[in-house]
Amino acid sequence: MTTCTQCSAPFKITNDDLAFYEKVSPVLAGKKYLIPPPTLCPPCRAQRRLAFRNERCLYHRKSDLSGKQIITMYAANTPFKVYDQKEWWGDGWDGLTFGREVDWSRPFFDQFKELLFAAPKISMINKEHQNSEYSNFALWNKNSYMLFTSGGCEDSFYSNRSTRSKNICDCSSAIDCELCYEIVDCNKCYACAWMQNCEGCHDCVLGYDLRSCKNCFACFGLQNAQYCIGNKKVSKEEYERLLPGLRANFADMKAKFEKHKVELPRKYMHGFGNEGCTGNAIQHSKNARECYEVSEVQDCTFVSNVTSIKDAYDVNNDDNSELVYEAVGSESNSMHCFNDICWFDRDVLYSNLCFHSKNLFGCCSLKHKQYCILNKQYSKEEYEALVPKIIEHMKQTSEWGEFFTPTISPFGFNETVGMENYALTKEEALKRGWKWTDEDESREKYLGPAVDIPSRIEDTDDVICQKILTCEVTGRAYKIIPQELALYRTMKIPIPHKCPEQRHKERMAMRNPRKLWSRTCMKCNTAIQTTYAPDRPEKIYCEECYLKEVY
Ligand SMILES: [Zn+2]
Numbered sequence: 001m002t003t004c005t006q007c008s009a010p011f012k013i014t015n016d017d018l019a020f021y022e023k024v025s026p027v028l029a030g031k032k033y034l035i036p037p038p039t040l041c042p043p044c045r046a047q048r049r050l051a052f053r054n055e056r057c058l059y060h061r062k063s064d065l066s067g068k069q070i071i072t073m074y075a076a077n078t079p080f081k082v083y084d085q086k087e088w089w090g091d092g093w094d095g096l097t098f099g100r101e102v103d104w105s106r107p108f109f110d111q112f113k114e115l116l117f118a119a120p121k122i123s124m125i126n127k128e129h130q131n132s133e134y135s136n137f138a139l140w141n142k143n144s145y146m147l148f149t150s151g152g153c154e155d156s157f158y159s160n161r162s163t164r165s166k167n168i169c170d171c172s173s174a175i176d177c178e179l180c181y182e183i184v185d186c187n188k189c190y191a192c193a194w195m196q197n198c199e200g201c202h203d204c205v206l207g208y209d210l211r212s213c214k215n216c217f218a219c220f221g222l223q224n225a226q227y228c229i230g231n232k233k234v235s236k237e238e239y240e241r242l243l244p245g246l247r248a249n250f251a252d253m254k255a256k257f258e259k260h261k262v263e264l265p266r267k268y269m270h271g272f273g274n275e276g277c278t279g280n281a282i283q284h285s286k287n288a289r290e291c292y293e294v295s296e297v298q299d300c301t302f303v304s305n306v307t308s309i310k311d312a313y314d315v316n317n318d319d320n321s322e323l324v325y326e327a328v329g330s331e332s333n334s335m336h337c338f339n340d341i342c343w344f345d346r347d348v349l350y351s352n353l354c355f356h357s358k359n360l361f362g363c364c365s366l367k368h369k370q371y372c373i374l375n376k377q378y379s380k381e382e383y384e385a386l387v388p389k390i391i392e393h394m395k396q397t398s399e400w401g402e403f404f405t406p407t408i409s410p411f412g413f414n415e416t417v418g419m420e421n422y423a424l425t426k427e428e429a430l431k432r433g434w435k436w437t438d439e440d441e442s443r444e445k446y447l448g449p450a451v452d453i454p455s456r457i458e459d460t461d462d463v464i465c466q467k468i469l470t471c472e473v474t475g476r477a478y479k480i481i482p483q484e485l486a487l488y489r490t491m492k493i494p495i496p497h498k499c500p501e502q503r504h505k506e507r508m509a510m511r512n513p514r515k516l517w518s519r520t521c522m523k524c525n526t527a528i529q530t531t532y533a534p535d536r537p538e539k540i541y542c543e544e545c546y547l548k549e550v551y
């Protein structure tokens, strides 16, 4: 057992782990330079990486290249140069102009920090969108607003990690869904609301673990069911007669459903089509160990929010990559270690915002480059001679084998995804020397007259979109956009009394923590690894017992 140097928790480094570290270690001029085993436990490593990922805090500021007003993930008062996306991708500047020599008298991360702060940042990652400016880490979205880590969505709002969905609002991980509201971890659902872990359902409201169900209200663990209320079958006529009343009494029904949900058995982990996996929310994967919210992964450990990756450890938000270690926000890479937002790269280490490049070490904001160190161009021979010296230097400063320290992150920890899964208080973050971004009170709080929100959508006038509403939980000001109102009307859903951020926070809290406990099935005593802590009230079953008892 090794002890985490940050939280003192014991953690294991197995022979498989060591073999992986060797496999991804860089080779320079035919010689392999071993990456040492980690000194932080897996959750502390994930927290450190995610301290570099701000998905959803967006700001207005001016592009430092053209002066154009832009939307960006970097607050207006931060010291970096921020360029409009198009300008950043354009040829009007060259990252090599920020190049510098290695200073052997100082730690490497200090020098990297200076480059990180000097090299221009891309305002946000929002590629090939149509009319969807307010989205980050987004790709191919159309007529959408406030989508984060989402792609191929249309007419969709306030959602994250959603793919190829249409007309959705307030969803997290909605894949191929249409006309859905408040759904979490669902695939191929249509006209559904307040659902979690469901697949292939139509016209269902309040559901948990439903498969191919239609017209179900407040149901749990059903397959191919139709016209059910609280898991009881009723006739079509009865269902249609009762539905308006159930909807009118929605708050009571939801509270009852939440209570009922706790009493029913749960499967030890959510997922399907897997072989030899541990973690939660895993689909079509093989040998995924301690992975969360992943699909199509193979031979991966400590990996979350990724699709289609192979042979990786300690990765968040990556797609289509292999041989990746300690990386966040990546795409289509290989032999990729200690990087933040780097895509289409090979043999890149310790870099940030580098794209379509090869053989980089400690670089920031480069495109289509090779053999660069701290953004300075070298020949292949110079590069292969200099990198081993830096590795040796970083061993002396205890930096080699560690991801960047969050003390150099461009973001306050509370702006990042790190806060969602590995929260710290402001005091804890500051004590570690990590940044914290204080909210601008005047911008967030609204002190005008309170607006009455009608309890029925039928009684809601278009004028609601011009009003400033006050979140009943946080007191923050928020608005309803016209497209959102149209969706609520189509789905007969009343206007939310909470701001989008609070709604997001509550959805995130519906998932189990990213932590495994060794327990036994409460029916047959088979050993299981589950994200349900032993003191939780739910009955936790192994897959076999669950399938027998529930479906
Ligand atoms: Zn730790």
Ligand SMILES: [Zn+2]
Pocket: 521, 522, 523, 524, 525, 526, 541, 542, 543, 544, 545, 546
């Ligand atoms: Zn069992």
